[in-house]
Amino acid sequence: MSIPSYFFSTFLVTVVVLVLLFSFVLANFFGVWLRAKIADASVPFSKLIGMRLRRVPVGLIVDNRITALKAGLEADTDLLEAHYLAGGNVSHIVLALVAADKASIPLSFNRACAIDLAIKGTSKTVLEAVRTSINPKVIDCPSPSTGKVTIDAVARDGIGVKVRARVTVRSNLDRFVGGATEETIIARVGEGIVTAIGSSPSYKDVLENPDRISKVVLEKGLDSGTAFEILSVDIADVDVGENVGAKLQVKQAEADKVVAQAKAEMRRAAAVASEQEMKAKTQEMQAKVVEAEAQVPQAMAEAFRRGNLGIFDYLRMKNLQSDTHMRETIAESPRPEE
Numbered sequence: 001m002s003i004p005s006y007f008f009s010t011f012l013v014t015v016v017v018l019v020l021l022f023s024f025v026l027a028n029f030f031g032v033w034l035r036a037k038i039a040d041a042s043v044p045f046s047k048l049i050g051m052r053l054r055r056v057p058v059g060l061i062v063d064n065r066i067t068a069l070k071a072g073l074e075a076d077t078d079l080l081e082a083h084y085l086a087g088g089n090v091s092h093i094v095l096a097l098v099a100a101d102k103a104s105i106p107l108s109f110n111r112a113c114a115i116d117l118a119i120k121g122t123s124k125t126v127l128e129a130v131r132t133s134i135n136p137k138v139i140d141c142p143s144p145s146t147g148k149v150t151i152d153a154v155a156r157d158g159i160g161v162k163v164r165a166r167v168t169v170r171s172n173l174d175r176f177v178g179g180a181t182e183e184t185i186i187a188r189v190g191e192g193i194v195t196a197i198g199s200s201p202s203y204k205d206v207l208e209n210p211d212r213i214s215k216v217v218l219e220k221g222l223d224s225g226t227a228f229e230i231l232s233v234d235i236a237d238v239d240v241g242e243n244v245g246a247k248l249q250v251k252q253a254e255a256d257k258v259v260a261q262a263k264a265e266m267r268r269a270a271a272v273a274s275e276q277e278m279k280a281k282t283q284e285m286q287a288k289v290v291e292a293e294a295q296v297p298q299a300m301a302e303a304f305r306r307g308n309l310g311i312f313d314y315l316r317m318k319n320l321q322s323d324t325h326m327r328e329t330i331a332e333s334p335r336p337e338e
Helices: 003-038 045-053 058-070 077-085 090-102 109-118 126-134 182-198 203-208 211-219 244-306 311-332
Strands: 137-141 151-154 159-171 228-243
Touching: 003 045, 003 058, 045 058, 045 077, 058 077, 058 090, 077 090, 077 109, 090 109, 090 126, 109 126, 126 159, 137 182, 151 182, 159 182, 159 203, 159 244, 182 211, 182 228, 203 211, 203 228, 211 228, 228 244
Parallel strands: none
Antiparallel strands: 137 159, 151 159, 159 228
């Protein structure tokens, strides 16, 4: 093979490779490039190829760039690509920015990306957050997911009150990242309702002025530190509950009764024990008397032996005992009725 033929063959192969490469690029990117070019949102072929090499969906990035530019917003492909690689939802970001711009709500691209990444893995989206900021949503309090229908509280007169409220909120995009969720709003509103009812002198005051609950709740600034701004708290339903005060008094009376019975039983047991103790002491004293009486004949016998007691002295003692016994018998006998 001659040298010119070698160079010609190499040149021909190079041209074929370039043609094939150019055909491949046209087949894969020409439609996307043309679509962007016609929409005045052109993207260089080099960026399209780079996206493909980084495994970024080219059509998704270009279409969202076209949507943003047509809405009058700047959307650099590098920023959209970076958010996609970070795991964000590019379509929601662009739609949220467009919605916020049309509603004159200040929302930067970086904040929108932060919100989208912050709520990743939940059922919420950045687009929903912007829509909630535009069109406020209503939250039931208590939440139906808890299984409770009403919030139960007790006024100062002991009568229970059942309340169901509806809270109107809108998203606060400045506090959406790191702000508390709807569950916190529901918990705070429930706490405020219980406090308002508990401070009311009577359940009648709550029934007559249910708006008083709303005013007390709103004055507490319950949306502080949350991702929402509370617009209103409306009392949807108010009903009278049980007489909790009376039930507590009945239970307290029963408890006092049990305590009193226990104390009475203790006193009775102590009295019985004391009585038994006195009986035992009486038996002991009677035994001592019997013992002493048993020693009298021995003492008398000893006195006879020593000559300290004569027979006449003994007879006089017996006469004295007999006379004493007679007098006691006469004194104890019943008197005849006059």
